Amino acid sequence: MKDIARDLGVSLMTVSKALRNHSDISQQTRERVLKRMRELNYQPDWIARSMVTRRTYLVGLVLPDLMHSFFAEVAKGVARKLGPLGYQIVISNTEEEGEAERRHVEVLLTRKVDGLIIASAQRNGQVELFEILDRSKVPYVLIDRMVAGVEANYVGVKDDDLGALATEHLIEQGCRRIAHIRGPALATGTGRLRGYRRALARHGMEVGPNYIVSGQYGDTTGYEAMRELLQTNPRPDGVFCYNDPVAAGAIKAVLEAGLKVPEDIAIVGAGNVHYSDLLRVPLSTVDQGSSVIGESAADLLSQCMEAKAPVSPRRIFTTPRLIVRDSSRRKETVV
Amino acid sequence: MKDIARDLGVSLMTVSKALRNHSDISQQTRERVLKRMRELNYQPDWIARSMVTRRTYLVGLVLPDLMHSFFAEVAKGVARKLGPLGYQIVISNTEEEGEAERRHVEVLLTRKVDGLIIASAQRNGQVELFEILDRSKVPYVLIDRMVAGVEANYVGVKDDDLGALATEHLIEQGCRRIAHIRGPALATGTGRLRGYRRALARHGMEVGPNYIVSGQYGDTTGYEAMRELLQTNPRPDGVFCYNDPVAAGAIKAVLEAGLKVPEDIAIVGAGNVHYSDLLRVPLSTVDQGSSVIGESAADLLSQCMEAKAPVSPRRIFTTPRLIVRDSSRRKETVV
DNA sequence: CTGAAAGCGCTAACAG
C-alpha cells in the first residue's frame, strides 16, 4: 500500500480510500490506484484492517456432528449465503458434548468472530453458555435445537409438529402399537417425543408398556434400542425414530430378527439424510429442510451482524415435510 | 493489558511476557499478573498479536464435498490433531470445482492462514494453483488426491493398490466378467482404474467391451452408470466402483433390474463410509483410513508450520484395507 | 477531493 502511494505520488490515505471505493475520491485517482494495485498484485492485509475496524468477517459454526449429513448440509447452506458476503466460516465439531461446546464457543469468542451459528448440545436449562454469549454481545443464531430458557434467534423445525406428523402417518398406515425411540434430552428429543404423544392421544391410542426407549444420535444406539423393543410384548408394529441414523440402525435390528419392514414393523425416521433412499429398506422420514435451515440462519445472522444496534431475537420455523418410502408404506397410497 | 500493568505498577512488557510465560520473568511477578488477568477476565487480543507475529493460527481445510462422509471424517481427524495445538480450522467446500477451489484457496491465502490441507479437485496437470501456493510460501498438504506434476506433501492411499485390491477380491470370489465404474479424471479416478487393469492383466483376464463406464462422485451417477452396464452383453458379474456412494447407486440399479447382489453381480466400493453397513446390501469396500489420513496430514502440516526453514515435501501412504460384506461375498470365506 | 496525525493492542529488540 505504501508502495502504491509512493509510485503514484499520492498519500497513503488516498490509496486506502480508493481501495474501499470510499465516496470522496476522484474517479481518475481511483482508477490509477486500482491499476497499480493489480500490477503489484497487492492484497489488503486483512488482519491490520480487522485490528482497527474490529470486524473479522469470521463466523463460527458450531455443530455437534459433522458426520451426520444433516449438519453437513446445513453447513453448506450457511456457506452458500455467507461466502458471497465475504465471511469465512470456522467450523467446530463438539461431538455432542456440552462441555466441549462451551470451550469451542469461548475460543471462537476470543478469536473475535463476528457471529455464531450454533446447533447446541446444551441440555435444556443449561443456560450458562448463552449468558456468556449474551454478555459478549456477539450475535448468534441457534439452529435445529432450541434451548429451553434461552431467548435467542432460532431457525429450525417445530419438533412437536415433526413428531406428530411422523406418528400420524404411522397411524394412517394402520399401525396400532406404535413405539418411539427417543432422542437425547434436548429440545429436539423432547419435542419429538411430545409430538408422538400428542398424535397418539388425539387418536385415543395409548403408549404401550416400555414403548418409549432411549436411543441417542447414531445408528448403533438405534440398533440397540430396537433390540430392546423387540423384547416387549406385545411387540410394536410401528416405530417412530428420533432421526434417520437411529432409524437405519433400527431397521438393521428388525431385519436381523427375521422380521419384515414395513409388514411386521413400519419405521419412520427424521432428517431425510441424503442416503435415506439407499438403505436396506428405503427409509420414510420427515424432512426438515436442512439447507434452508442453513441459509435462513445465515441470513438472519448477517442481518444481526450488519445492524449497528442489537436486534431483538427472532424465530424462524421451517415446515416439516413427510417423505414416504418403503419402510412405512403398508397401504397403497392414493396420490 | 494496559489495565493489568497499571494496577500492578509494572510495565506493559512485563505483562506481555508473563502471559506468554516467557523465560525471563520472575515467578512471583508472573503469578501476580496471571491472578489479575483472571480477575479482569482478560483475553489477549489475538488479532493484535497476529499483526506483529505474522501468525494467525488459522488452517484452511479445502474439501470437495462435505456431504461425503469420507471427507467429514478426514475433517474430524484434522481437528482432533490441530485443535489442541491452538489452531482453528476454516473449512471450504469446493463442490468438486477446480475453479471454485482456486478462489477459495486464494481467499484463504489473503486471510493469511498458516497452512492448508487440500483434497484437490484440480485435474491432472492443472498445476497453476500449486504454483500460486508455492510462491506464497504457505505450507500445504495434499490429501486423498495427488495431482500429477505437483511436488508436494501428500497423505493418502496408493490408488493403484486400492484398485488392484478390490479387483483381485472380485476375481477371488469367482467373478469372471469384471467391470469398473470409474471416477473423475483425478489421481484417484485414474489410479483406481490403473489398479483394476493391473489386477485383470495379472490374471490374464480381459476388460470386456464397454466394461469401463464413467461415473463421477455420487450415487446418482453410480446409478446411471450401472444402468448402462446392465445393457452390455455379456453382462458383467462383478463391478468395482470408484467409491461407496457410486457403489450404493449401482446396487440400487441392479436390484431395480430384478437382479441379485452378489449372486448375479458382485459389487465393491471404496472409502468405507460409515453407513456402508446399512445399505440395501451391506457394501464391501476398501477402507482408506479416513481419520488416519486427517490426522497424519495434520501432523505433517504442523511440522511444516512450526519449522523455520521450508521442509522438503514428504509423502505418506496409508494402507488400503479390504472389508468384505454381503455385496461381494459369493463364497464362504474361510477365516 | 486529498492528506497529516494519531492510534488499534500487541511484541521484538535491545538497554538497563
Place this chain on the structure above:
DNA sequence: CTGTTAGCGCTTTCAG
C-alpha cells in the same frame, strides 16, 4: 529480571 523504544498495516478524524 524489567523497562524503553519502535513499529506491524491499516483506518478514523479532522484539517486543508
